[in-house]
């Protein structure tokens with residue numbers, strides 16, 4: 718099989734509001750599979766945002782540096798146009814997503830099919846570590862918003878930021 722350059726570049730898209738340990742698990746493992754990884758903070762109009770996109774990006778950068786894979790990872794953002802436009806712009810042929818449950822499969826499958834039809838971009842699904850399977854950003858937002866401790870579910874940088882933000886009355 719001949720390998721095109723684009724199959725070695727992947728995009729990991731998501732809201733990352735905030736980044737969780739599940740996200741970091743997917744990013745770390747995807748970094749082991751591809752030569753170049755673009756972790757892309759995408760504005761999702763279906764979700765009420767907790768953190769500004771720039772804040773999510775800097776929390777991702779700090780968390781990725783703590784994983785030691787920052788050399789091959791670029792953190793970006795995308796809020797206008799199709800996700801596949803960004804993928805094509807950076808020469809990526811693959812999107813990587815984490816799949817925790819049948820609910821995620823049902824949500825992600827149509828998007829994967831459409832993205833392949835639109836631009837020939839494939840989607841690769843990674844299964845999470847079982848310890849991360851129940852963690853979601855929406856759960857973290859809810860617990861953090863009510864003043865609870867989210868440190869078991871998020872990277873250290875995110876836990877410190879949310880604790881400080883909560884102390885300052887979020």
Ligand code: PNS
Nearest residue numbers: 730731732733759761799800801828831
């Ligand atoms: O973390 P999320 O909110 O589940 O991430 C969902 C996201 C942002 C990856 C998804 O909404 C998405 O892919 N948006 C891009 C918009 C797009 O290109 N849509 C058309 C093809 S599906």
